[in-house]
Amino acid sequence: MHHVVLERWSRGSSPLHQRDARAKILALLVLLVVIATAQRQVPLLALLLSALLIAAAKWARLPAWGALARAAVILPFTMVFGVICWLAGDPARGLSLVLKSYVSALAVLLLVATTPLPNLLRGLEAMGIPPFLLMVAQFLYRYLFVISEEAQHMRKAAAARAPALRFTGGSVRFRAAAGALAVLFARSYGHAVEIHRAMLARGFRGVFRPLETPRFAVRDAAFLACAAAAPLMLRLCVERFA
Amino acid sequence: MMRRLVEVRGLKYRYEDGTRALNGVDFHLEEGESVALLGPNGSGKTTFILHLNGLLTGEGSVEVCGLPVNARNTAAIRGKVGMVFQESDAQLFMPTVLEDVAFGLLNRGMDPGEAGDRARAALETVGIGGLAGRAPYHLSAGEKKRAAIAGILAMEPEILVLDEPTTFLDPPGQRALAGLLAELPQARILVTHDIAFAEATCNRAAFFQSGIIAAEGPVADLVRRFDWKFELERSKSK
Amino acid sequence: MHIPDGFLATPVWATLDAIAAPAVFTVARRAQRGFDESKVPLLGVMGAFVFAAQMINFPVGVGTTGHLVGGALLACTLGPGAATLVMSVIIAIQALVFQDGGILALGPNILNMAVLGVLAGYLPYYLWGATRRRRAAIFAGGAFSVMVSALFALSELLLSGVRMPGPVLGLSLALFAVSAVLEGAITLAVMQALEALQPDFIRQPGKVPARRAVFAAVGLAAVLLAAVGVMFAAAAPDGIQQLGLETGIAAHVRTLFSTPFSGYQTAFLQSAWVRKASSGLAGLAIVYAACIGFGRVAASRNRSL
Numbered sequence: 001m002h003h004v005v006l007e008r009w010s011r012g013s014s015p016l017h018q019r020d021a022r023a024k025i026l027a028l029l030v031l032l033v034v035i036a037t038a039q040r041q042v043p044l045l046a047l048l049l050s051a052l053l054i055a056a057a058k059w060a061r062l063p064a065w066g067a068l069a070r071a072a073v074i075l076p077f078t079m080v081f082g083v084i085c086w087l088a089g090d091p092a093r094g095l096s097l098v099l100k101s102y103v104s105a106l107a108v109l110l111l112v113a114t115t116p117l118p119n120l121l122r123g124l125e126a127m128g129i130p131p132f133l134l135m136v137a138q139f140l141y142r143y144l145f146v147i148s149e150e151a152q153h154m155r156k157a158a159a160a161r162a163p164a165l166r167f168t169g170g171s172v173r174f175r176a177a178a179g180a181l182a183v184l185f186a187r188s189y190g191h192a193v194e195i196h197r198a199m200l201a202r203g204f205r206g207v208f209r210p211l212e213t214p215r216f217a218v219r220d221a222a223f224l225a226c227a228a229a230a231p232l233m234l235r236l237c238v239e240r241f242a
Numbered sequence: 243m244m245r246r247l248v249e250v251r252g253l254k255y256r257y258e259d260g261t262r263a264l265n266g267v268d269f270h271l272e273e274g275e276s277v278a279l280l281g282p283n284g285s286g287k288t289t290f291i292l293h294l295n296g297l298l299t300g301e302g303s304v305e306v307c308g309l310p311v312n313a314r315n316t317a318a319i320r321g322k323v324g325m326v327f328q329e330s331d332a333q334l335f336m337p338t339v340l341e342d343v344a345f346g347l348l349n350r351g352m353d354p355g356e357a358g359d360r361a362r363a364a365l366e367t368v369g370i371g372g373l374a375g376r377a378p379y380h381l382s383a384g385e386k387k388r389a390a391i392a393g394i395l396a397m398e399p400e401i402l403v404l405d406e407p408t409t410f411l412d413p414p415g416q417r418a419l420a421g422l423l424a425e426l427p428q429a430r431i432l433v434t435h436d437i438a439f440a441e442a443t444c445n446r447a448a449f450f451q452s453g454i455i456a457a458e459g460p461v462a463d464l465v466r467r468f469d470w471k472f473e474l475e476r477s478k479s480k
Numbered sequence: 481m482h483i484p485d486g487f488l489a490t491p492v493w494a495t496l497d498a499i500a501a502p503a504v505f506t507v508a509r510r511a512q513r514g515f516d517e518s519k520v521p522l523l524g525v526m527g528a529f530v531f532a533a534q535m536i537n538f539p540v541g542v543g544t545t546g547h548l549v550g551g552a553l554l555a556c557t558l559g560p561g562a563a564t565l566v567m568s569v570i571i572a573i574q575a576l577v578f579q580d581g582g583i584l585a586l587g588p589n590i591l592n593m594a595v596l597g598v599l600a601g602y603l604p605y606y607l608w609g610a611t612r613r614r615r616a617a618i619f620a621g622g623a624f625s626v627m628v629s630a631l632f633a634l635s636e637l638l639l640s641g642v643r644m645p646g647p648v649l650g651l652s653l654a655l656f657a658v659s660a661v662l663e664g665a666i667t668l669a670v671m672q673a674l675e676a677l678q679p680d681f682i683r684q685p686g687k688v689p690a691r692r693a694v695f696a697a698v699g700l701a702a703v704l705l706a707a708v709g710v711m712f713a714a715a716a717p718d719g720i721q722q723l724g725l726e727t728g729i730a731a732h733v734r735t736l737f738s739t740p741f742s743g744y745q746t747a748f749l750q751s752a753w754v755r756k757a758s759s760g761l762a763g764l765a766i767v768y769a770a771c772i773g774f775g776r777v778a779a780s781r782n783r784s785l
Binding site: 096131139155196 | 484485486487488490493504505508509511512517518520521522523524525526527528529531532533535536537538539548557565566568569570572573575576577578579580582583584637641642643644645648665666669670672673674676677678681
C-alpha cells in the first residue's frame with residue numbers, strides 16, 4: 001500500500017532525512033510556487049525541476065524510479081483534463097496542467113518520503129499551525145491502519161456471503177453496506193472512548209506535552225538556502241535563456 | 243500488618259440505561275498480593291476495575307492507598323494505579339513506543355530529558371529496549387503488551403491492574419508475560435478467563451457473578467466450586 | 481473532487497488559501513480553548529473511520545459501486561465545527577501522504593469540501609431534522625454537500641482558465657449529480673442504521689429559535705445560490721456580461737468592482753481573461769465571506785462543536 005511504502009522510506013537515515021522538517025517544508029513551498037506560477041517554457045522547467053527532485057531522491061538513498069512511478073498515480077486524473085484542454089484548442093495549457101501537477105506531486109512525495117509524519121507534524125506546529133489540528137492528524141494517522149483493517153475484514157466477510165447476496169435486490173445490499181458502515185462507526189467510536197480512558201488513566205490533563213522539540217541547526221539553514229535557491233535559479237535561467 | 247492498598251465497600255454502579263452492573267461489591271487488596279478476578283462475561287469485572295482509578299464513579303466507598311477515590315484525589319490515585327487495558331492498540335496511541343511510554347511522565351510535568359531516560363529504562367525492564375523508536379502498529383501482540391506495561395511501569399505505580407492481558411497472546415507470549423509479572427514487585431489485580439494463567443500468577447481469586455463477588459479463595463478452589471474450566475469428557479464428545 | 485497543484489491560477493489559489501487558513505484555524509483554536517485536547521482522539525479516530533469507510537462499496541446498479549464522502553455524516557453526528565476540522569485534516573493527509581489534491585490547492589479544496597460542503601450538508605438537518613421531513617433533510621444534506629463542493633471546484637477550475645467545453649461540463653455536472661444522490665442515499669442509510677444501533681451517536685436537532693432559523697436558512701440559500709451562481713459566472717462570463725448589459729446592472733457592478741481594482745487592472749493585468757477572472761474572483765471572495773459569515777453565526781453559535 002502506498003502510504004506503507006512511503007512510511008518505510010521515511011525511516012531512512014540519509015542527510016536529507018535528518019534535515020529539520022521546517023527546512024524541508026519551506027523548500028517544498030518555494031518549489032511548488034515556482035512551478036505553479038510559471039507561465040513560460042513550462043515543459044523545460046518541469047524537466048529541470050524533475051531532474052532536481054531525482055537528484056534529491058538519490059541523495060536521500062531512495063529508489064528514483066519508484067518515486068517517479070508513485071507520483072504518476074495522479075496522471076490518470078490529470079491527463080483527462082489535459083486531453084480535454086488539448087481537444088478544446090489549448091494544447092499548451094493541457095500539457096502544462098499535466099506537467100505542473102506531476103512535478104508538484106513528486107515534490108510532495110519526496111517530502112513525505114524523507115520525513116516521518118510525526119516529525120512533519122511537529123515541524124508544522126513550530127511553524128504556527130494550531131496544535132489541535134496536528135494532534136487530530138497524528139491520531140488519524142495512528143488509527144488509520146487499525147480501522148482500515150476492520151473495514152477490510154467486514155468487506156471480506158460480506159464478500160464471503162456474496163453468492164447468496166447476488167440474488168437479493170440492490171437495496172438489500174445497499175442496506176447491508178450501510179449497516180456495515182454503522183457498525184464500523186460504532187467500533188471506531190468505541191476505540192476513541194477506550195483511548196480517552198487510557199489517556200486519563202495515565203494522568204492526561206488536557207494538554208499534550210512533547211518529548212522532543214525540534215532544533216533548527218546551521219546545517220538546516222544552509223540546506224534551506226540551497227534548496228530554495230535552486231528552483232528559483234532554474235526558473236530564472238529558463239525564462240532568460242530559453 | 244500489611245498495608246491495605248485497596249479497600250472497597252458496598253460498591254454499586256448502574257449504567258445510563260439503568261442496568262445494574264455492580265450490586266454491592268466488597269473487596270480488598272494487601273501489599274504483595276496478586277488477585278485474579280474470574281467470572282462470566284458481563285458479571286461486572288471490567289466495570290469494577292474502572293472504579294479503582296476513578297474512570298467510573300459509583301455508590302459506595304473505594305479507597306486506594308488510604309485515599310478515597312474522588313475528584314480531588316484523582317491525579318494522585320491515577321499515579322498509584324497502573325492500568326493495562328485489554329486492547330493494546332487503545333493504550334499505545336502515540337506515534338512511537340518511546341513517546342507512548344513517556345506519556346504519563348510528561349503529564350506529571352517531568353522534564354522531557356528525564357522522562358525519556360525513565361521511559362527507556364522501563365522498556366529495558368520489560369525486555370523491548372530496542373523498540374523505542376518503532377511505531378506501535380508494527381509490533382506483534384506480545385510486543386505491544388510489553389510496551390503497554392512499560393508505559394505503566396514508568397509511572398512507578400503501587401498497584402498493577404490488568405484487564406484480560408493474555409487475550410491476543412500466543413502460548414509463548416503468555417509464558418513470557420507470566421515470567422515478567424513474577425519479577426515485578428507491585429500488587430496485582432488480574433481480570434482473566436485464562437485459568438492456567440491465573441493459577442500460575444495469582445495467589446488468590448474472587449469470583450464475580452451478577453455484579454457481586456460470590457466467593458473468594460485460591461484459584462483452584464473456585465475453579466472446582468464453579469466448574470470454571472473447559473474440559474469435555476471423552477465419552478460425551480462422541 | 482481534489483484539485484491538484486498546477487491547475488488553478490495564482491490569484492485563485494492564493495486568495496482561497498488566504499481565506500481558508502484563518503477560517504479553519506479559528507475553529508481549531510476555539511476547539512482548543514473550549515474543550516481542551518480531550519476531543520482529539522475522537523476526531524482523529526472518526527477521521528480514520530471516514531478514510532476506511534471510503535473502502536466500503538455501495539452498489540449503484542449496472543455493476544458500478546460508489547462510496548461515502550462523509551462530510552454530511554460527520555456533521556450530523558459530531559457537529560459542523562468538528563466535521564470541518566476532521567474533513568480539513570483528512571484533505572491535508574490525502575494531499576500529503578497520498579498526493580490526492582495539491583498543497584497550494586489545500587485552501588480551495590478545504591473551502592470546497594470541509595467548509596462549504598459541510599455547511600451545506602449540515603444546515604438542512606439543523607433546520608428540518610426535528611420535523612417530519614427529517615429523512616428528506618438528511619438526504620438533502622448529503623446531496624448538497626457533494627453538489628456544492630463540486631460546483632465550487634468546477635468554478636475555480638473554469639475561472640483559472642481550464643478548458644471545459646459545454647458537453648464536458650454537462651457530463652461532469654451529471655456525474656456529480658449522480659454522486660450527490662448517492663451521497664444523500666448513503667448518508668441517510670447510515671444515519672438510520674446508526675439510530676437503530678445507538679441513538680446517542682447522532683446529534684439531536686432541537687427546536688431552532690426563529691431568528692437563528694432565519695440565519696441558517698439564509699446561510700443555506702446563500703451557499704446553494706452562490707455555488708450555482710458562481711458556476712454560471714465562471715462557465716459563461718460573456719453570457720453574464722450580456723445579461724448585465726441588457727438589464728443595466730452591469731454599469732452598477734462595474735463601478736462597484738472596478739473602483740478598487742481599476743488601479744492594478746490598467747497597470748499590469750492586460751489580457752481579457754485576467755480581467756474576467758479577477759472580477760469573478762472578487763465576486764467569489766465576497767460570496768465566500770458572506771457564506772462563511774452567515775454559516776458560522778448560525779451553525780456555530782449553538783453548542784460550538
